[in-house]
Structure formats: C-alpha cells, structure tokens
Amino acid sequence: MTRFDGLARVYEEMFELPWRRYLESHTVLGLLGDLTGKAVLDLGCGAGDYCRLLKRAGAARVVGHDTSAGMIAHAAAREAREALGVEYAVEPPPANAFDIVLGVYVLPYAEDYRSLVRLCGVACTALRAGGRFVTLPVNPDYDHRPDYYARYGFRLHDAETRGDASKVTLDLEFGAHRETITARCWTRRTLHRALTEAGFTDLAWPGFQVSPDGVRAHGAGFWSAYLRRPHAAIVTCRKGKPSRHDDAIDEDGDRAPDHR
Numbered sequence: 001m002t003r004f005d006g007l008a009r010v011y012e013e014m015f016e017l018p019w020r021r022y023l024e025s026h027t028v029l030g031l032l033g034d035l036t037g038k039a040v041l042d043l044g045c046g047a048g049d050y051c052r053l054l055k056r057a058g059a060a061r062v063v064g065h066d067t068s069a070g071m072i073a074h075a076a077a078r079e080a081r082e083a084l085g086v087e088y089a090v091e092p093p094p095a096n097a098f099d100i101v102l103g104v105y106v107l108p109y110a111e112d113y114r115s116l117v118r119l120c121g122v123a124c125t126a127l128r129a130g131g132r133f134v135t136l137p138v139n140p141d142y143d144h145r146p147d148y149y150a151r152y153g154f155r156l157h158d159a160e161t162r163g164d165a166s167k168v169t170l171d172l173e174f175g176a177h178r179e180t181i182t183a184r185c186w187t188r189r190t191l192h193r194a195l196t197e198a199g200f201t202d203l204a205w206p207g208f209q210v211s212p213d214g215v216r217a218h219g220a221g222f223w224s225a226y227l228r229r230p231h232a233a234i235v236t237c238r239k240g241k242p243s244r245h246d247d248a249i250d251e252d253g254d255r256a257p258d259h260r
Contacts, residue, residue: 008047008074010177015049017174019152019226022214024136025053028102031134031206031236035059038099041126043119044106048075051086054102063098064088093126101126103135105232108183112165113194116186120198127239133200138168138185139233146171149231151222156231164190191235200237208234 014020028050032040035058042051045064048071055062062085066072069090076088101123110116123133140162146155153174159167165184172179186194192203208230210223 007179008071010172010179011071012047012049012074013175013177014153014172015047017153018214018218018222022211022217023208023223023226024104024232025050026211026214027206027208027234028104028134028136029053029057030209031234032057032100032102032132035100039063039097040100040102041065041093041098041123043093043101043103043123043126044109045075045088046071048078048086048088050102050104051075051088052078052082052084055084055086062086063093065093066090092122095125096128098126099128099131101131101133103133105136105183107135107137107186107191108168110165110186111184113190116165116190116194117197120195120200124199124239130238130240132236132238133195134234134236136232136234137191138183139230140185140187141229142168142185142231143229148225148229152226154231163187188233195235195237199239201240202236202238204236206234206236 035054037060039061040054040059040063042054042062042064045051045066048064051062051064064072064075064086067090072088072090079086079088103123107116107119110119123135127133142156143149144158146157149156150173153172155171155173157169157171159169159182162185164187168183168185170181170183172181195203208227210227214223
C-alpha cells in the first residue's frame, strides 16, 4: 500500500480544475500531436485521467502504469464502466513497446539521483527507438510565496533550501478537499543529466499554452500569474541518437523554459 492509494478521487476531481483542464492538459495534448495509431504509456497514471484523455484523442493503445494499487484499482473500475479500451497495470511496462511515454508529476517523487535516473530509465526502456518522452517535473523556478498559486486550487511551499532533491510541500485546497503532498524539486542541470544518462536526446523545455476556451471562460488575467511562473515545467525528449538540437543546450544542461 502506498500513500496515494486513498487519493484517487481527489486526483480525479483535481483534473477538472481550470489550470489542469484548460492549460496543462491542453498543452500536453498539443505537444503529443496526432495520436492516431500510436501506443502510449502513461507512467504514474494515478486515477487514469490522462489515460482516458489520450484514448479519446485517438491513441490506438493506452497503458496506464502506477505503483499505487489503490490508484490502479480506481482507474480499472472506471474503465470497466466506460469500456474505453485502456489497460492498467502495476507491473513494470514492457520494453520497446510504446511510441510515446507520458510522465506527469512522476519525476518529483524520485528522492535521490539514482532513483531519478531509474525512473527516466523505465520510460526510455518502454519506448521504441525514436520514441518520445514528455514529462512534467516541478519547475525549478516556481514562485516561493505559498499563496501565489492559491487561485488555482493549491499552495506550494519550500520545505527546505531549494536545490537538487529538495522537498516541496503541495497543499491541495479545492472543493471539500484539503490534502498535503510532499514532492522533490530538481534543477534543470540535473534533470538534463539524468535524462541523458537514461538514454534520451533532443531535450527541450516548451512553455504552457492556455486553450481559447480557457481564455473565454476565465479571462486572460486569470492565467497571467501562472504563465509568468508556473509551478511545473515541461520537458520533451527522444530515445535515440543525439541531434544538433540537443547540442544547443549549454554545458551545464541549462535551458530557460519558454513561459509564454
């Protein structure tokens, strides 16, 4: 049993919050592109929200993997009702089986560098040659003021001096929910190093985009604070040989994300 087994409903309802619905998932789907005929692994799938979204977006095969048996049981029960064709498993994903691996808020739960490389390696092993990994770590430049993200349904605190594997506290505060989760922040340099060591190339840090529906529903001003300093970052990379695009990253592995 893991600490997340009892949080499935919280995560499911959080997926409907405006910042996840109109900003995060909108950006992720845009980066993944046309999913027709693709096999996609959702690594750390939680309650299966992205799995369902990916399947509805046209992916041929979607597999959700999580180490939390409670999360998988919740997702599988919903799959039994909706029959979308999503597969769920707690067993390690098969090797060389996927075109895309998505890892939303997975890397923040690596507690040391070896664990970080291991998680990246799971994603790389699961991919076919040339496959893409899209992952969302904690933004190393998130705003340190706890109330900065309150309007979006959560607060983020520095639990210790910020650096590699430093603890951050996420307080979820929306609807009737009050939950606290501890995660880890990693520098860009170390994320780049770990992903490269695991076998990835072509690293990029794209920015978030708000959907037109999100602007119409909440106005541009609602999103400005988050876009200026998002609490998460996005990293995209590919399993394969290095390219000139990857060479654009400086010797420290740093590239400032585009937060347009």
